[in-house]
Amino acid sequence: xxxxxxxxxxxxxxxxxxxxxxxxxxxxxxxxxxxxxxxxxxxxxxxxxxxxxxxxxxxxxxxxxxxxxxxxxxxxxxxxxxxxxxxxxxxxxxxxxxxxxxxxxxxxxxxxxxxxxxxxxxxxxxxxxxxxxxxxxxxxxxxxxxxxxxxxxxxxxxxxxxxxxxxxxxxxxxxxxxxxxxxxxxxxxxxxxxxxxxxxxxxxxxxxxxxxxxxxxxxxxxxxxxxxxxxxxxxxxxxxxxxxxxxxxxxxxxxxxxxxxxxxxxxxxxxxxxxxxxxxxxxxxxxxxxxxxxxxxxxxxxxxxxxxxxxxxxxxx
Amino acid sequence: xxxxxxxxxxxxxxxxxxxxxxxxxxxxxxxxxxxxxxxxxxxxxxxxxxxxxxxxxxxxxxxxxxxxxxxxxxxxxxxxxxxxxxxxxxxxxxxxxxxxxxxxxxxxxxxxxxxxxxxxxxxxxxxxxxxxxxxxxxxxxxxxxxxxxxxxxxxxxxxxxxxxxxxxxxxxxxxxxxxxxxxxxxxxxxxxxxxxxxxxxxxxxxxxxxxxxxxxxxxxxxxxxxxxxxxxxxxxxxxxxxxxxxxxxxxxxxxxxxxxxxxxxxxxxxxxxxxxxxxxxxxxxxxxxxxxxxxxxxxxxxxxxxxxxxxxxxxxxxxxxxxxxxxxxxxxxxxxxxxxxxxxxxxxxxxxxxxxxxxxxxxxxxxxxxxxxxxxxxxxxxxxxxxxxxxxxxxxxxxxxxxxxxxxxxxxxxxxxxxxxxxxxxxxxxxxxxx
Numbered sequence: 097x098x099x100x101x102x103x104x105x106x107x108x109x110x111x112x113x114x115x116x117x118x119x120x121x122x123x124x125x126x127x128x129x130x131x132x133x134x135x136x137x138x139x140x141x142x143x144x145x146x147x148x149x150x151x152x153x154x155x156x157x158x159x160x161x162x163x164x165x166x167x168x169x170x171x172x173x174x175x176x177x178x179x180x181x182x183x184x185x186x187x188x189x190x191x192x193x194x195x196x197x198x199x200x201x202x203x204x205x206x207x208x209x210x211x212x213x214x215x216x217x218x219x220x221x222x223x224x225x226x227x228x229x230x231x232x233x234x235x236x237x238x239x240x241x242x243x244x245x246x247x248x249x250x251x252x253x254x255x256x257x258x259x260x261x262x263x264x265x266x267x268x269x270x271x272x273x274x275x276x277x278x279x280x281x282x283x284x285x286x287x288x289x290x291x292x293x294x295x296x297x298x299x300x301x302x303x304x305x306x307x308x309x310x311x312x313x314x315x316x317x318x319x320x321x322x323x324x325x326x327x328x329x330x331x332x333x334x335x336x337x338x339x340x341x342x343x344x345x346x347x348x349x350x351x352x353x354x355x356x357x358x359x360x361x362x363x364x365x366x367x368x369x370x371x372x373x374x375x376x377x378x379x380x381x382x383x384x385x386x387x388x389x390x391x392x393x394x395x396x397x398x399x400x401x402x403x404x405x406x407x408x409x410x411x412x413x
Numbered sequence: 414x415x416x417x418x419x420x421x422x423x424x425x426x427x428x429x430x431x432x433x434x435x436x437x438x439x440x441x442x443x444x445x446x447x448x449x450x451x452x453x454x455x456x457x458x459x460x461x462x463x464x465x466x467x468x469x470x471x472x473x474x475x476x477x478x479x480x481x482x483x484x485x486x487x488x489x490x491x492x493x494x495x496x497x498x499x500x501x502x503x504x505x506x507x508x509x510x511x512x513x514x515x516x517x518x519x520x521x522x523x524x525x526x527x528x529x530x531x532x533x534x535x536x537x538x539x540x541x542x543x544x545x546x547x548x549x550x551x552x553x554x555x556x557x558x559x560x561x562x563x564x565x566x567x568x569x570x571x572x573x574x575x576x577x578x579x580x581x582x583x584x585x586x587x588x589x590x591x592x593x594x595x596x597x598x599x600x601x602x603x604x605x606x607x608x609x610x611x612x613x614x615x616x617x618x619x620x621x622x623x624x625x626x627x628x629x630x631x632x633x634x635x636x637x638x639x640x641x642x643x644x645x646x647x648x649x650x651x652x653x654x655x656x657x658x659x660x661x662x663x664x665x666x667x668x669x670x671x672x673x674x675x676x677x678x679x680x681x682x683x684x685x686x687x688x689x690x691x692x693x694x695x696x697x698x699x700x701x702x703x704x705x706x707x708x709x710x711x712x713x714x715x716x717x718x719x720x721x722x723x724x725x726x727x728x729x730x731x732x733x734x735x736x737x738x739x740x741x742x743x744x745x746x747x748x749x750x751x752x753x754x755x756x757x758x759x760x761x762x763x764x765x766x767x768x769x770x771x772x773x774x775x776x777x778x779x780x781x782x783x784x785x786x787x788x789x790x791x792x793x794x795x796x797x798x799x800x801x802x803x804x805x806x807x808x809x810x811x812x813x814x815x816x817x818x819x820x821x822x823x824x825x826x827x828x829x830x831x832x833x834x835x836x837x838x839x840x841x842x843x844x845x846x847x848x
Contacts, residue, residue, distance in 0.1 A: 162514075163535065164510055164513035164514055164535045164536075164537065165513050165514075165516070165535060165536050165537060165744060165745075166536065183840075184814055244688070248681065248684060248689055249679075249680055249681040249684060250679070250681035250684070250685070250689045250692065250693045251689050251692055266680070267680045267681075269680075269683050269684050270684075271684055272626075272627040272683055272684040272686070273683060273684070273826075359627065359686050359813035360813045360814050361627060361813060361818070361822070362627070362822060363819050363822055363823070363827075364814055364819065367814055371814070372814075374507070375808070375812060375814055377507075377510065378506055378507035378510045378511075379506065379807050379808045379812050380805075380808050380847070381510055381531070381535065383510075383514060
């Protein structure tokens, strides 16, 4: 039998075998596909119901005049063009950007510093890690109210304590007097409440760096600063990216700290963008206009985070 | 035609399932609405006794105890039951707005009386004019509230809690400072003199007065009566034009500003956004301060010997801001008749008399005599008092970002009333007219 004959003879057999294998494999592939779908469907359902549908509704709402009870009427793009007429918006945007920049820089520096302080296992470090993280266990709104109480001249101890030790001559209005003081009070609150939380994320990043690399660097004569710049920072980029995204997003959407602590004052000096949206929706009942602002904030956040991630990825490459 | 791939078919199946789930959810809510068919709809057939129903009521934390007391009294003697849910004061307007948007309003909901015109214009309450006209005491129901809840000659809500602004006098501190607590101030100047006298004579932690310097709503409530008492207006009757730039308003701000800068008012007045206002007065170290009448009992609870006086005008006279809450049947309620039965009950003679005795405060009727002379003072004030009308009241005056809040801060702690008041007229007017 020639080789070509053997090939021809084997071909139908091979084809039959392949077909039978395919028949045998297909149900398995189909069943594994169904299993995959079953695994994914709860998440898909939740994302669909709680993210995609509300998002679509918000976008639709932003294109309509949306009264509380009556039927909505299409008025695009009036809700978007009218935003420019709102006096509060521009001030709120400027303030929110300033707040985001200040909080991100300070919070990141302090969180990273704390993470580096408690990075190594040594006696008593657990106590410090716990202490730094403790404020994160208090609810955000509760923590803000706690600060409001502490800073209040009427019910809080801070002014009395500072006067007693001679640091101030008379009670200071921490939340409603000077705009810069009110801003400082808010930033202090945010750092107190969130530094421990971000420290924890950065700590997990630090602990994924193998100690052998540091040892090798030390053997090669690298100083602590060099090790930090050449090893810690490059290997921490993904964690830093995550933390920065969380900080920027959280700051851009800042609400509770202003709503409870300063009420946006004094003189609207600490009014954030989200406060304006809430005011538009639930004080002025302009749901369409509030939805339009929300859509713009969402777009701004997506763009800002995309830029940030792109920058960090580029640097990593 | 191109046949669909299995994956695409599966995706289609998931989408179909999502749609069905959504529709099922929507159907579920409408079914639950149907099962709650009101007894009211069958009330027209006298032969059949209507099935007892549960009436849902929403109120804000400030009036929770009051509403619950009324509900308990009603539930004790009626087949229908009233179920009260209270929400934090600050979140309450947002809760109403969200519920209205989702058509999930309760059968009855209360609201700060100054927000009533807006809720009425949004169509959130049913017209109760015909039912109200049948009440034998209809002419004795808090006139300022009835006026605020009336639009185009139709009444949409009833008084629920009536809270008026008065001066609270700490009799103990007055006596200690050598003042006669039974001779409260009759003009704004006298108020300032008495507050200053207490501060100068007692000093230390004792202050002459206290006010909510960072709270738009608080100052609307406590400052405007002094302006009204002197014959001036704060806006036009339609609530579309601010008229705050008057000599009377300037005099009022001058007086309070001086009290603060002289250290007669407690320093925390500058920060006070309403949250710790009651707590500040309950400490017992404030000689005389304006506040809501509903706090009389709460101040006495702390062992303070409290006197009540009208808020004086700049040059005499007396006036009050009739605040508190009104309550109406929500536009989406299907139990209107049962809900009205509860509303009528709350305003009846015995309920109002019991309420007055228990709460030590003024109530929603002008013809219920009080045994406590202080409450009688409140009742008399309530009968002449005013509730300002503006469709955009909350966003123009109460809200933290309102132009009024900015104006009052500038007038009290900034440049002063001479420049803050003229500057505030335009933004407030603009806000009152904003669509």
